Amino acid sequence: MADHSAASPIAIIGMGLRLPGGISTPEQFWDLLINKRDGRCRVPPDRYNVDGFHGEEAHRLKVASDHGYFLDANLKALDSAFFLASRGDLEGMDPQQRILLEVAWECLESAGRGGLYGGADTGVFVGAFGEDWHNVLEKDLQASTVMRSMSSGDYALANLLSYGLDLRGPSITIRTACSASMSALHMACLSLRNGDCGTAMVAGSSIIVDPSLTLDMTERQVLSPTGSCKTFDAAADGFARGEAVNAILIKPLDAAIRDGDPIRAVIRSTAANADGKTSHLGCPSTAAQIVMIRQAYRSAGIDDPSQTPFIECHGTGTPVGDPLEVAAVAAAFGRRGAFIGSVKPNVGHGEGASGITSIIKAVLSLENSIIPPNINFSTPHPKIPLKEYNLEVPVEPMPFPEDRPARVSVNSFGIGGANAHVRNIGTSITRVLRLNESATTDHRLS
Numbered sequence: 401m402a403d404h405s406a407a408s409p410i411a412i413i414g415m416g417l418r419l420p421g422g423i424s425t426p427e428q429f430w431d432l433l434i435n436k437r438d439g440r441c442r443v444p445p446d447r448y449n450v451d452g453f454h455g456e457e458a459h460r461l462k463v464a465s466d467h468g469y470f471l472d473a474n475l476k477a478l479d480s481a482f483f484l485a486s487r488g489d490l491e492g493m494d495p496q497q498r499i500l501l502e503v504a505w506e507c508l509e510s511a512g513r514g515g516l517y518g519g520a521d522t523g524v525f526v527g528a529f530g531e532d533w534h535n536v537l538e539k540d541l542q543a544s545t546v547m548r549s550m551s552s553g554d555y556a557l558a559n560l561l562s563y564g565l566d567l568r569g570p571s572i573t574i575r576t577a578c579s580a581s582m583s584a585l586h587m588a589c590l591s592l593r594n595g596d597c598g599t600a601m602v603a604g605s606s607i608i609v610d611p612s613l614t615l616d617m618t619e620r621q622v623l624s625p626t627g628s629c630k631t632f633d634a635a636a637d638g639f640a641r642g643e644a645v646n647a648i649l650i651k652p653l654d655a656a657i658r659d660g661d662p663i664r665a666v667i668r669s670t671a672a673n674a675d676g677k678t679s680h681l682g683c684p685s686t687a688a689q690i691v692m693i694r695q696a697y698r699s700a701g702i703d704d705p706s707q708t709p710f711i712e713c714h715g716t717g718t719p720v721g722d723p724l725e726v727a728a729v730a731a732a733f734g735r736r737g738a739f740i741g742s743v744k745p746n747v748g749h750g751e752g753a754s755g756i757t758s759i760i761k762a763v764l765s766l767e768n769s770i771i772p773p774n775i776n777f778s779t780p781h782p783k784i785p786l787k788e789y790n791l792e793v794p795v796e797p798m799p800f801p802e803d804r805p806a807r808v809s810v811n812s813f814g815i816g817g818a819n820a821h822v823r824n825i826g827t828s829i830t831r832v833l834r835l836n837e838s839a840t841t842d843h844r845l846s
Contacts, residue, residue: 410589410667411656412824414511414649415760416503419747420469420642426510430764433772434797438746439469440628440640446475448611463611464618467627469642469748473499475607494533496607497557499645500526501564504601507647508565511661523569523597525588526558527580529752532610557605569597575752577814578714580604582755585648586670586820592652603647604753614641622718629717629749631742632726632786632793634779639716642748646756665763668807668823671696675817682815684721689728689811689819696809696821697732706735708807708823709800710771712758715742716749717776723783725811730789733809737790739798745776755812755820762808762824769806771798 415426420439423429432439443450443466454466475495508514554573562571570591576583581604588600608614617623624630624638656663673692675685697705711729715722729740743754743761750757765771774793780786786793800806813819 408593409653410592410650411653411661411663412648412650412665412667412759412763413656413661413663414507414509414513415647415664415763416505416507416510417644417646417757417760418471418473418499418503419644419646419757420471421747422472423747426760426764429760430768432746433743433761433764434768434770436773436775438628438775439642439748440467441470442467444470447609450611453611453615461615462618463614464623464625464638465627465640468608468640470608471499471643471645475499475609493560494556495609496533496605496645497560499607500557500561500603500605500647503645504561504565504603504647507601507649511649517599518566519568520599521569521597522567523588523591523600524558524562524567524571525584525591525600525602526561526573527582527584527604527752527755528554528557528573528575529577529580529606530608530613532608532613535610535612561601561603567601569600576818576820577816578716578749578751578754579812579814579818579820580752580755582759582810582812582820582822583672583818585755585759585822586672588650589667589670592650598655599649599651601647601649602756603645604750604756605645606751606753607643607645608641617641624717628776629742629744630776631713631715631717631745631774632722632740632781632784633717633777634781636717636719636722636781638718639744639749642744642750642754644747644750644753644757646753646760648756648759665766665824669696669700670820670822671699672818672820674819675813678817681817684724684813685817686724686728686731689725689813690731692819692821693728693732693809693811696823700823704735705732705809706738707804708733708738708809709804710739710741710765710808712762712808712810713740713742714754714812715740716744719781719783721813722781725813726784726789726791729811730791734790736804737792739771739794740791741772741774741794745774755810758810758812759822759824762810765808766806766824769800771800773797
């Protein structure tokens with residue numbers, strides 16, 4: 401069990417994002433969620449030539465679908481003067497690095513601190529998964545430049561962000577597959593509590609500019625032939641890959657109150673663990689997820705997770721992963737009944753960035769006092785007995801139950817077996833102030 405100092409609350413004070421469906425602001429994201437829309441589209445021609453890998457005339461190496469969830473973005477556009485870099489440097493950078501710089505700046509601006517973080521002890525923790533830019537460079541070795549080689553390494557996503565914005569705290573890129581950005585958030589919270597930095601930028605990035613990983617996933621039969629996520633549904637046939645670039649800015653709650661920062665939500669606790677040995681690599685563990693969820697709540701001083709009414713699941717739409725995850729959620733939260741959801745039918749599986757996408761959804765849900773509806777859901781998967789589990793998938797916007805505090809838990813797991821869980825609460829200033837006072841005693845909500 402974590403000690404009291406490890407469970408000190410963390411405030412989310414800024415957010416920035418780029419998501420499928422033309423989403424570039426939290427307000428646009430909420431509009432997409434509440435109106436049951438999605439960002440599914442055909443693979444854009446500037447990503448790769450999908451016609452060469454799909455259809456009857458395609459090469460034997462085929463992609464599962466010619467659709468997915470992609471950003472409505474010009475991957476080559478960035479204001480070089482704004483970021484004090486030469487045009488040549490920018491042209492050699494990984495496209496997701498360029499977009500991440502923009503999103504990170506917007507995240508700082510949303511916290512009202514756009515020009516105040518340069519030189520500060522702000523940590524940068526970035527979750528990532530694919531190696532698309534590295535694959536692209538391998539195909540064009542003659543065009544390699546210093547910036548290209550520097551921006552293709554795993555370290556570059558965090559390190560170039562720290563460099564570009566002059567942020568001087570820890571700078572770490574984390575790769576735990578689909579749970580990467582949630583693992584990054586867990587590490588960032590630990591870093592804040594250890595005093596390694598005063599503020600932390602936590603980001604995730606996933607841009608698809610090469611078909612290699614999609615081809616590999618197609619061979620492993622984890623991708624949906626329709627290019628859509630049908631989470632929890634009987635028609636679930638795999639997940640659809642999605643692009644996402646997002647960031648949140650966090651700092652200790654007492655410091656955020658002291659500095660007058662805009663407190664959008666409070667992270668009460670985080671936890672992370674690994675599945676260990678399962679039936680095969682890539683198969684999630686229900687038991688490990690139950691242990692992790694309960695650990696997160698114990699570290700917050702809460703003995704009964706079923707007080708939480710809404711759980712944002714990893715929920716990718718695979719017929720194996722979804723039932724195992726929901727079984728864990730039912731064991732931890734089902735005693736009093738709970739709503740479960742997943743953002744992936746709306747914006748696809750953003751892989752290494754998907755965790756922060758779910759965190760932002762949770763923040764918006766708390767701010768609006770509404771549990772968003774799930775799309776692409778009509779009939780529960782036969783291996784997900786919702787009534788038996790005392791769980792419900794909302795298909796229309798729902799108010800938070802009045803008999804419990806407005807809390808949201810966010811769950812995430814990676815194909816390699818790395819799991820992460822985050823618990824956050826609502827944001828009324830009265831509740832936040834009471835929480836800050838109680839943090840010096842037993843870490844419980846008033």
